[in-house]
Amino acid sequence: MAIDRSVVEKVAALARIALTPEEVERFTGQLQVVMGAVERLKDVDTKDVSPSASVLPVRNVMREDEVRPGLAADEVFANAPKGGRDGEFFRVQQVLEERP
């Protein structure tokens, strides 16, 4: 599937980003060019090659599970959007339906 307007709209919806029609138009053309360059990956033979998620030679880092002081709540909430604090909680819009 090549990148066209509907793909950009669908993927932007998955990424939770509102785009204007002009942005959809512009990004479609630009991303077609970028994906054209990325297609070159198909030329590389990767039979029997394992994928690398990271080059770090470290796996499963463990530490003691200890209680430590957290951040100061007032400093954390100071960054909340206006009306975004409700006591010791962040306020969000209703997600679930009311009970009938």
Place this chain on the structure above:
Amino acid sequence: MSAFPRSIREAAAVLRRRETSALELAELAIARARADEHNARLHIAEDHARAQARSVDEWFAGRGPGGGSPPTLAGIPWACKDIIGTKGVVTTAGSRILEGYVPPYSATVVERLDATGAVMIGKTNLDEFAMGSSTENSAFGAVKNPWRADRVPGGSSGGSAVAVAAGEALFALGTDTGGSIRQPAALCGVVGMKPTYGRVPRWGVVAFASSLDQVGPFTNTVEDAAIVCETIFGKDERDATMVDLPGDQLRRELDKGVKGLRLGVPKEYFSVKGMERGVEKAVRDALGVLEREGATLVEVSLSLTDHGLAVYYIIQPAEASANLARYDGVRYGLRVDGPDLLETYRRTRGKGFGPEVKRRMILGTYALSAGYYDAYYVKAQKVRTLIKAEYDRVFETVDALVTPTSPTVAFALGAKVNDPLAMYLNDVFTLPVNIAGLPGISVPCGLSEGLPVGLQVIANSYQESSMFRVAAAYERATPHHLARPEQVAA
């Protein structure tokens, strides 16, 4: 004192001779930052800097915390890329979505510099979330190159490069995901260094592409870069993606010279489309200098160099699209209210992110979406394995690689901002180094068309000492690191 010192070493000596105080040096740096005409600064932390400087002066007067003499970085003014969290000092990542955000804690690298008495003067401008190669993608305006005001400084750490090049700070921190320290260092004529993946803690640094990001310094000299690295290197238990290696003694090979070293010259790094002749000439001249200093140059092949870009532009946006999912308008930053939560997310992110961030979110989400995950993301990870293996093979026969940092000198503002692929191609020599997790440094190697060119030295993983050794030998043999833009020298 009125002249700004030329290096950390020089400033440290002046402070120790008590010819100036840390406060006087901080005032000078603040004045220079305020006079900056390149839009390099997003925030000047005057009170914060003065408070830090005063306590360093106490330290020099023998009234320091726990006694002892202050370390080399005590009283040294520095500038921090605004993607690195600073407790109590606004941190925006160059994005509207984080405008006004005040971190409740500092990044580990900042804590470590604070502990040495280094004085943070302020936060530097950058491409939004470090996505860019020209610092034109900042939500707070483009940065200009101090060598020529109609040129870009490179990116994404453009403001940090300019702060050092224009003599507004003695060092700066940046982050490098695909070249974001080395490329602006090259384009602004300063030293810029990316450490081996896993040597510097990223706790408190805004995450971009987590398998690639590293923090590193901009400095006037190679020795200064090693001094900063000695402070910021080393395991932090809050960052699980680190190797447990000590960070000290990075200067131990600085004076050894290159006699007897084998330096690899990857032929693919000289045959890239769009390579400027002036850049190639400056770099070839630099290779000649290293040879005269006693190094043996060996032509090597890194056949997958060209494919680095394709690997990078799958892995990096994929990781970024996951990392930036946290900007949802709930806990911090911008919120644009919609009729329901989903619409609030969409509007917040639609308004809060700039065009380049949106492009990469879409690209990354696409590469990770059902049906494309194996074809793009897993495929890119497999080619990443091959790229790393190719470097491993080359480092069996050479001590370090020497290459251009960027195929071009600083390009015109606006020239590539609407052509993402052309912009991305500027990082063709730096991003494979991130893919393989290697350390790399860019040092000034002369001018082309009156603009700086960078020589990149790449070493094997954890071999920063050898990398510094080669870079320092080159620096000693040439005067290029002393060249500064006219308006600064005047």
